[in-house]
Amino acid sequence: MALSLSRGVFRTDTPVKIESFASVAGAKEGEGPLGEYFDEIIEDSHFGQPTWEKAESRFQLEAVSLAVRKAGLVKEDIDVICSGDLIDQCIGSTYGLKELSIPYLGLYGACSTMAEGMLTATLIIASGAAERTAAVTSSHFSTAERQFRFPLSYGGQRTPTSQWTCTASGAVILSGRGELAVAGGCIGKITDMGISDINNMGSAMAPAAAETISRYLTATGTFPEDYDYIITGDLGTTGSVLLNEIMQRQGTDISRQHRDCGAMIFDSEAQGTGCGGSGCGCSASVLCGYFLPELIKKKGQILFAATGALMSPLSLQQGGNVPSISHLVHIRSC
Amino acid sequence: MALSLSRGVFRTDTPVKIESFASVAGAKEGEGPLGEYFDEIIEDSHFGQPTWEKAESRFQLEAVSLAVRKAGLVKEDIDVICSGDLIDQCIGSTYGLKELSIPYLGLYGACSTMAEGMLTATLIIASGAAERTAAVTSSHFSTAERQFRFPLSYGGQRTPTSQWTCTASGAVILSGRGELAVAGGCIGKITDMGISDINNMGSAMAPAAAETISRYLTATGTFPEDYDYIITGDLGTTGSVLLNEIMQRQGTDISRQHRDCGAMIFDSEAQGTGCGGSGCGCSASVLCGYFLPELIKKKGQILFAATGALMSPLSLQQGGNVPSISHLVHIRSC
Numbered sequence: 001m002a003l004s005l006s007r008g009v010f011r012t013d014t015p016v017k018i019e020s021f022a023s024v025a026g027a028k029e030g031e032g033p034l035g036e037y038f039d040e041i042i043e044d045s046h047f048g049q050p051t052w053e054k055a056e057s058r059f060q061l062e063a064v065s066l067a068v069r070k071a072g073l074v075k076e077d078i079d080v081i082c083s084g085d086l087i088d089q090c091i092g093s094t095y096g097l098k099e100l101s102i103p104y105l106g107l108y109g110a111c112s113t114m115a116e117g118m119l120t121a122t123l124i125i126a127s128g129a130a131e132r133t134a135a136v137t138s139s140h141f142s143t144a145e146r147q148f149r150f151p152l153s154y155g156g157q158r159t160p161t162s163q164w165t166c167t168a169s170g171a172v173i174l175s176g177r178g179e180l181a182v183a184g185g186c187i188g189k190i191t192d193m194g195i196s197d198i199n200n201m202g203s204a205m206a207p208a209a210a211e212t213i214s215r216y217l218t219a220t221g222t223f224p225e226d227y228d229y230i231i232t233g234d235l236g237t238t239g240s241v242l243l244n245e246i247m248q249r250q251g252t253d254i255s256r257q258h259r260d261c262g263a264m265i266f267d268s269e270a271q272g273t274g275c276g277g278s279g280c281g282c283s284a285s286v287l288c289g290y291f292l293p294e295l296i297k298k299k300g301q302i303l304f305a306a307t308g309a310l311m312s313p314l315s316l317q318q319g320g321n322v323p324s325i326s327h328l329v330h331i332r333s334c
Numbered sequence: 335m336a337l338s339l340s341r342g343v344f345r346t347d348t349p350v351k352i353e354s355f356a357s358v359a360g361a362k363e364g365e366g367p368l369g370e371y372f373d374e375i376i377e378d379s380h381f382g383q384p385t386w387e388k389a390e391s392r393f394q395l396e397a398v399s400l401a402v403r404k405a406g407l408v409k410e411d412i413d414v415i416c417s418g419d420l421i422d423q424c425i426g427s428t429y430g431l432k433e434l435s436i437p438y439l440g441l442y443g444a445c446s447t448m449a450e451g452m453l454t455a456t457l458i459i460a461s462g463a464a465e466r467t468a469a470v471t472s473s474h475f476s477t478a479e480r481q482f483r484f485p486l487s488y489g490g491q492r493t494p495t496s497q498w499t500c501t502a503s504g505a506v507i508l509s510g511r512g513e514l515a516v517a518g519g520c521i522g523k524i525t526d527m528g529i530s531d532i533n534n535m536g537s538a539m540a541p542a543a544a545e546t547i548s549r550y551l552t553a554t555g556t557f558p559e560d561y562d563y564i565i566t567g568d569l570g571t572t573g574s575v576l577l578n579e580i581m582q583r584q585g586t587d588i589s590r591q592h593r594d595c596g597a598m599i600f601d602s603e604a605q606g607t608g609c610g611g612s613g614c615g616c617s618a619s620v621l622c623g624y625f626l627p628e629l630i631k632k633k634g635q636i637l638f639a640a641t642g643a644l645m646s647p648l649s650l651q652q653g654g655n656v657p658s659i660s661h662l663v664h665i666r667s668c
Contacts, residue, residue, distance in 0.1 A: 001335070002463040007413045008437025010463035051652050079341045080521055088422040089646035090442045091654070094524055098657045103342025103521035105450060106442040106644070106659075108424045116439060120454065127461035129336040129344035129519075185463075187414055187437035190428055310440070312423035318385050320425070323432045325440075 002126040008187035009219040016122045017178035017334065019132070020071035023289035024063045026141070026167030029277070032266045037289040038168075039066055045142065045167060053087060056140035056167075057096030059281070060085070063169035063288075064100065064136050071173055078102045078173065079130035082117040085138050085280055086110060086165075087147060092138050102134070110308030111205075111234050112188065113137040114170060114284035115327035118304075119185045121174050122329070131175060138169035139279025148198065148313060161200040163236045163262060164273035170284025172292075179296050179334055186216040186328040190310060196321045198311070202239020202262070202275055204322035205307040209235060210246040212305055212326040217252065220330075224254045228298065231291060232326070233283035233306035234262030236275030261286035283307075292331070301332035336460040342521035343553040350456045351512035351668065353466070354405035357623035358397045360475070360501030363611070366600045371623040372502075373400055379476065379501060387421060390474035390501075391430030393615070394419070397503035397622075398434065398470050405507055412436045412507065413464035416451040419472050419614055420444060420499075421481060426472050436468070444642030445539075445568050446522065447471040448504060448618035449661035452638075453519045455508050456663070465509060472503035473613025482532065482647060495534040497570045497596060498607035504618025506626075513630050513668055520550040520662040524644060530655045532645070536573020536596070536609055538656035539641040543569060544580040546639055546660040551586065554664075558588045562632065565625060566660070567617035567640035568596030570609030595620035617641075626665070635666035 002010040023038045030041035040062065047055040047062075060083065068075055081100070084107035085092035097104060109116035117135030124130045142152060144165035150156040174182065191211055195204035209232050217223065224230060235243055240260045247254050261283040262276035283306040295302055305328040311320060336344040357372045364375035374396065381389040381396075394417065402409055415434070418441035419426035431438060443450035451469030458464045476486060478499035484490040508516065525545055529538035543566050551557065558564060569577055574594045581588050595617040596610035617640040629636055639662040645654060 002461045004413065004462060004464055007410075008464070010461075013462070053648065053652060076341075079338065084440075084442055086423075087646070088648060089420075089444070089644065091644070091646045091649045094644040094657050095649060095654060098524035098526050101523050104524050104659060105454065105521060106418075106444075108418055108440040108442040110423070110440075120439065123458050123461040123463050126463065127336045127344075127457040128347070129338055129457050129460065130342070131338060187439060189435050190432035190438050192432050310423065310425070310428040312421070312425045314387065314422060315425045315429060318387060320429060323428050325428075325438060 002123060005219040009216055011184040012126060012182050015181035016125045016174050017176060018172055018180040019175045019178040020067045020173040021288040021292050022063050022066035022070055023170045023285040024059055025285050029166055029168050029265060034265055034290050038285060052140055052142040053091060056092040056138050056143050059169040060092060060096040060136055060138040063171040064134060067171040067173050075100050075102060077132055078134050079132050080124055081134045082107055082120045083136045084108050084113045087143050110310055111278060111280050112306040112308030112325050112327045113280045115304055115306035115329050118172055118329045119187060119327055122182045125174055134171060134173045136171035137280040137284045139165050139281035140167045141165045144279055158274055159199040161238050162274040163201060163276050163278035165279040166265060166277045166282040168281030168285035170288035180331055181334050182329060183332045184330040186212050188212045188325040188327045190323045190325050192321050192323040194321050198316055201309045202236040203242055204309050205324040206235055206239045206242040207246060208324035208326040209243050209305050209307050212328045214250060216328050224257045227257050227303050228300040229259050229302045230254050230257040231302060231304045232260045234278040235260045235307060236262045238275045295333055299333040304329045304331060336457060339553040343550055345518040346460060346516050349515035350459045350508050351510060352506055352514040353509040353512040354401045354507040355622040355626050356397050356400035356404055357504045357619040358393055359619050363500055363502050363599060368599055368624050372619060386474055386476040387425060390426040390472050390477050393503040394426060394430040394470055394472040397505040398468060401505040401507050409434050409436060411466055412468050413466050414458055415468040416441055416454045417470045418442050418447045421477050444644055445612060445614050446640040446642030446659050446661045447614045449638055449640035449663050452506055452663045453521060453661055456516045459508055468505060468507045470505035471614040471618045473499050473615035474501045475499045478613055492608055493533040495572050496608040497535060497610050497612035499613040500599060500611045500616040502615030502619035504622035514665055515668050516663060517666045518664040520546050522546045522659040522661045524657045524659050526655050526657040528655050532650055535643045536570040537576055538643050539658040540569055540573045540576040542658035542660040543577050543639050543641050546662045548584060550662050558591045561591050561637050562634040563593050563636045564588050564591040565636060565638045566594045568612040569594045569641060570596045572609045629667055633667040638663045638665060
C-alpha cells in the first residue's frame with residue numbers, strides 16, 4: 001500500500017523493492033567519465049540494425065533482458081512493463097518490447113520517463129494488481145537529432161546551451177525483494193515558465209525539477225541533508241545552476257546533495273557535448289549504472305527527479321513554449 | 335486494494351468508483367447517430383484556436399473541465415490526471431492540461447489511451463497514493479490526418495478499409511463515490527500479426543482486442559453472457575467482423591454483446607466515413623457520452639476494451655508492421 005501525503009506525493013507503506021537493474025550505453029557514453037559503470041557498452045551505434053530507430057529499440061530490449069537475467073528471472077516473471085521514449089509514437093519502446101509479450105503500459109514523459117515509469121510500476125505493485133513490474137526507457141543521439149533538430153548530414157552548429165542526446169537505456173525490475181526500496185514519490189506538474197528555445201532545455205526544465213523537489217520535501221517534512229544525493233535527470237550545467245538558484249531563493253540549499261545525470265555523463269570540454277547529456281536514456285542509464293550500485297554499497301537514500309521537456313517541433317513552430325515536468329522517486333537502502 | 339488474478343489482470347477489491355464523466359465532440363460526430371448523447375458539440379473544428387493542434391488541446395481541457403463541473407468539484411480536487419493523445423510527443427494533452435496544474439502522468443497507448451488512463455487512474459487510487467484521479471484523451475480529424483496520412487489539401491482518396499479519425503474528447507473522474515465502479519481490468523500486450531496496411535487499422539487491432547478480452551474472461555472465470563456489452567474502441571466494421579471471427583474460433587461467441595465505438599459513431603454510408611470512426615477521442619467520447627449513462631440507467635456491467643495501433647509513419651516507412659494493443663476496463667453499476 002501507499003499513503004497519500006499531498007496531491008501527487010505518496011509514501012510507500014509496504015516498501016516496493018528494486019530487485020534488479022541494468023544499463024546499456026553507446027560508444028561516446030562509454031568514453032565518458034561514467035564509462036566503467038555501465039553494464040554494457042555497445043560500440044556500434046546501429047547495434048546491428050538497419051536504422052537508428054531499430055537500434056534504439058534494441059538498446060531498450062537489451063537493457064530489460066539484462067535486468068531480467070541479472071535477477072535470475074525469465075521474461076514471463078514480469079507482470080507489467082512501463083515504458084516510453086522520445087521518438088514519435090514511442091516506437092523505440094513498442095517495437096523493442098513487443099517480442100517480450102509482457103503486459104505493457106506505454107508512457108510519454110519525455111526525458112522524465114524513467115522516473116514516471118518507476119512511479120507507475122511502484123504503484124501497480126502497491127495496489128496489489130501485480131507482484132513484479134519493470135520500468136525501462138531509452139534514447140538515441142541519431143533518432144533524437146533528426147526528429148527534434150536537423151538531419152545529421154546537415155552538419156548544423158550547436159549553441160552553447162545545447163545538450164547531447166545520450167545513446168543509452170536503463171531498466172529496473174521492482175518486486176517484494178531486493179537491497180533497495182522505493183520509499184515514496186512525487187508525480188510532477190506541467191510547468192511552463194515561458195522558455196521557447198529548443199536549445200536551452202535545461203533552463204526550461206529547471207523550474208519543474210524545483211517544483212517537484214520542493215513539493216516532496218515539504219510533504220514529507222524532510223530536508224536536503226536527509227539525502228545522500230538529490231539527482232536530476234538532464235538539466236545539464238546551465239539548468240543545474242538555475243535549479244540551485246531557484247531552490248536558494250526559496251530558502252532551500254540543495255547544492256551539496258545535487259547531482260545531474262546530464263552534467264555527469266560526458267566530459268563536455270573533451271567530448272564537445274555542450275551543456276551535457278540529455279534524453280530518456282541519460283538519467284535511466286546513470287541511475288542504473290552509477291547511483292543504484294553506489295546506494296547499495298554506501299547505504300542511505302536518494303531522490304531521483306528525472307526531468308522532461310514536453311514540447312514537439314510542431315508545437316514550437318506554432319509559437320508554443322517548452323512545458324516541462326519532473327517526476328521524483330525516493331529510493332533508500334533496506 | 336486490487337487483487338492480481340493473472341499477469342496484467344486484476345480485480346478491484348475495494349471498488350474505485352466513477353464520480354463523473356463528460357464528452358465533447360465535433361460537428362461531424364454531432365451529426366452522427368450518437369449526436370444527441372454527447373455533453374457538448376463544438377461546431378467550429380478550430381474551437382476558436384489558430385491551429386488544429388491547439389483546438390485538440392482545447393477539446394481535452396473542455397472535457398476535463400466539464401467532468402469537474404458536473405461533479406461539483408474544482409480542479410484542485412483532482413490529485414492526479416492520466417492523459418495522452420495521438421499527436422507527436424502528445425502535445426494535445428500537455429498543452430491542453432498544463433494550465434490545470436494537476437500532477438500529470440503522460441501516457442502513450444494510441445487509441446487505447448482512454449482504457450489505459452482509466453486503468454492507471456484506478457490503480458493509483460487502489461494503491462492509496464491518491465483519493466481522486468482523472469483520465470482523459472482526445473483526437474482531432476485534422477491533426478491526425480496531416481500527421482499520419484496526407485496533408486488535407488492534397489485531397490487523397492480513401493481506401494474502403496480506412497477509418498475517420500474522430501474530433502472528440504472524453505474524461506472520467508474516479509474516486510470513492512459514484513453510481514458506477516471499476517470492478518477490474520486487463521493491461522494489454524503488444525500484438526503484431528503482420529498487418530502493415532496503415533489504412534486497415536481495424537484488422538491490425540482486432541487480434542489485440544481478442545487477446546485482451548479472452549485473457550480477462552479466462553482469469554475472471556466469466557463468460558460473454560455475464561456482460562451487457564463488450565465494447566471495443568475503434569475496430570470499425572472490418573475489424574469488428576474479424577474480432578468476432580477470432581473469438582468464434584477460440585470457442586467464445588461475443589457477437590451478441592459486442593459493440594464497437596468506431597462502428598457506432600458515424601453513419602458510414604451517409605457520412606462517407608469508410609469503416610467507421612477512430613482515434614483516442616472516439617472510444618473516450620462514446621464511452622462517456624453513450625455507454626456510461628446507459629449503464630447508470632439500465633444497471634449491469636460492461637467490458638470496455640479500447641484498442642490502439644502503436645506504429646508511426648516512420649516505422650512503416652522502415653518496413654515495420656502495425657503492432658497493436660488493447661487495454662480493458664470492467665465497469666459495473668453499484
